[in-house]
Amino acid sequence: MTKAYKNLIGGVWKDSVSGKVRESINPADTSDVVGTVPDSTSTDVDEAVSAARAAYKSWRLVPAPKRGEILYRAAELLIKNKDELGRLATREMGKILPEGLGDVQEAIDMAYFMAGEGRRLEGQTVPSELVGKDCKSVREPIGVFALITPWNFPTAIPSWKLLPAIVSGNCVVFKPSSDTPVCATRLVEILMEAGVPEGVINMVHGSGSIVGAYLAGHHDIEGISFTGSSAVGEELVKSCAGLDKEISCEMGGKNPIIVMDDARLDLAIEGALWGAFGTTGQRCTAASRIIVHEKVYDRFIEGLAKAASKLKVGDGLKDGTEMGPLIHKIQMQKVLEYIEIGKKQGARLITGGRQLTEGDYAKGFFIEPTVFADVTPDMRIAREEIFGPVVSVIKAKDLTDAINIANDSDYGLSAAIFSQDVNNCATAERDLETGIVYINAPTIGAEIQLPFGGIKKTGTGHKEAGGRGGALDMFLHWKVIYRDFSGKLQKAQIEG
Numbered sequence: 001m002t003k004a005y006k007n008l009i010g011g012v013w014k015d016s017v018s019g020k021v022r023e024s025i026n027p028a029d030t031s032d033v034v035g036t037v038p039d040s041t042s043t044d045v046d047e048a049v050s051a052a053r054a055a056y057k058s059w060r061l062v063p064a065p066k067r068g069e070i071l072y073r074a075a076e077l078l079i080k081n082k083d084e085l086g087r088l089a090t091r092e093m094g095k096i097l098p099e100g101l102g103d104v105q106e107a108i109d110m111a112y113f114m115a116g117e118g119r120r121l122e123g124q125t126v127p128s129e130l131v132g133k134d135c136k137s138v139r140e141p142i143g144v145f146a147l148i149t150p151w152n153f154p155t156a157i158p159s160w161k162l163l164p165a166i167v168s169g170n171c172v173v174f175k176p177s178s179d180t181p182v183c184a185t186r187l188v189e190i191l192m193e194a195g196v197p198e199g200v201i202n203m204v205h206g207s208g209s210i211v212g213a214y215l216a217g218h219h220d221i222e223g224i225s226f227t228g229s230s231a232v233g234e235e236l237v238k239s240c241a242g243l244d245k246e247i248s249c250e251m252g253g254k255n256p257i258i259v260m261d262d263a264r265l266d267l268a269i270e271g272a273l274w275g276a277f278g279t280t281g282q283r284c285t286a287a288s289r290i291i292v293h294e295k296v297y298d299r300f301i302e303g304l305a306k307a308a309s310k311l312k313v314g315d316g317l318k319d320g321t322e323m324g325p326l327i328h329k330i331q332m333q334k335v336l337e338y339i340e341i342g343k344k345q346g347a348r349l350i351t352g353g354r355q356l357t358e359g360d361y362a363k364g365f366f367i368e369p370t371v372f373a374d375v376t377p378d379m380r381i382a383r384e385e386i387f388g389p390v391v392s393v394i395k396a397k398d399l400t401d402a403i404n405i406a407n408d409s410d411y412g413l414s415a416a417i418f419s420q421d422v423n424n425c426a427t428a429e430r431d432l433e434t435g436i437v438y439i440n441a442p443t444i445g446a447e448i449q450l451p452f453g454g455i456k457k458t459g460t461g462h463k464e465a466g467g468r469g470g471a472l473d474m475f476l477h478w479k480v481i482y483r484d485f486s487g488k489l490q491k492a493q494i495e496g
């Protein structure tokens, strides 16, 4: 029997007041219902926000090292349950099992990292210009946050928001993607088992346009941390203008890899293959433009097409599968439309391009790994986020030309260069206009101990993950404290 998962409000697992549910489906086999979750309403959101508000009164006063200890326990529980959670990620989202396990590993890494932050959260002390006075800055929680997440990293991205938010002393109402709600629920169950107090994390399932939009605009929250498409993120930013809310949005990408004539071509082809077709191209950092020096262009496209055509596509839970399905039918149709657009605009399809429908493929949403050559920077497949297994190869005259093509994008998340020349690498590192740059590695594979996020249409507000400039900046305010112990009234900057 299909398991019915629930909302979590004030520590109680409960159904929506609507009494309705939504199904979560395995994209490799649509007859497999992974679970049902409540189809919530604004009333459920109101209740969750009130529960978070109430819990915030005491949670903000729990010492941060104690909050961190809960995250250590969560990390241990995630390790204990890694296999089950990794399989669930694959079953619910479609990514191949090694990636499903990697998704959970990212949450484990984040749990340990943010647990440690509970013992840091440092401020500054500086000397005062006056005798008998001291000056310091401290970091304080902000209040109640709405966390809204996509489906492509069903455990990792929720952990990127939940863990820094709560170690900082905030309470949250979490609205996970409707396509991967069971992974999100399992993560929250584990956090509760680790000892998160009632009301600190609340979770409301339901549609983005109803539950998500209502939550983001709620009068009683202080902030929103959103990851998803640029279309939804930009709407959220507009709708929150003037509402005095913190808002951070991590959105789409159109990530380039530059391959120079001095690159190790075998490594560049392997990197492009992983960057473009890992997670079926459904990563915000997926390599979707490969910009290749004209001297090695023919050899590169021949090698990439050969390698892509050999990738084993199928159910990610099966041994040996190298690329899984698209998340749902709408996404599959969108990708197929882009393949038609690429052909119509004159790009040369050198491998793939078709939906897979024979045998077991008919049960899910499968498309062949697809490579277009002779793409020009103005074509739509070179400009718009496709979010699927389609990569565009573009020819460049030299490094300057390649960097100009790479930067000619509305997005600015991740970029990469393959070159054995230190000067080429350093120039690219300096001139590529993205939040992340990889040298001799593809555009995917960020680690959690440094900030994650982009510029231009990709990101607005604070970045995610760890390190200076990471997620803690999103979830903490600075407060400055001057303490005068001279016993007299002292006036800064005033002589005499």
Ligand code: NAP
Binding pocket: 148, 149, 150, 151, 152, 153, 175, 176, 177, 178, 179, 206, 207, 208, 209, 210, 211, 212, 213, 214, 216, 227, 228, 229, 230, 232, 233, 235, 236, 250, 251, 252, 253, 283, 284, 285, 385, 387, 413, 453, 454, 458
């Ligand atoms: P999406 O359609 O924008 O949805 C993201 C989340 O927002 C989901 O929980 C969704 O709920 C909710 N939502 C939808 N409409 C909403 C509204 N009007 N108000 C409030 N919330 C709303 O994105 P997606 O298809 O899940 O994810 C793919 C996108 O995420 C890609 O563009 C990818 O590049 C981006 N992404 C970016 C990063 C990054 O860090 N830069 C990382 C991963 C993914 P429902 O599921 O119920 O619709």
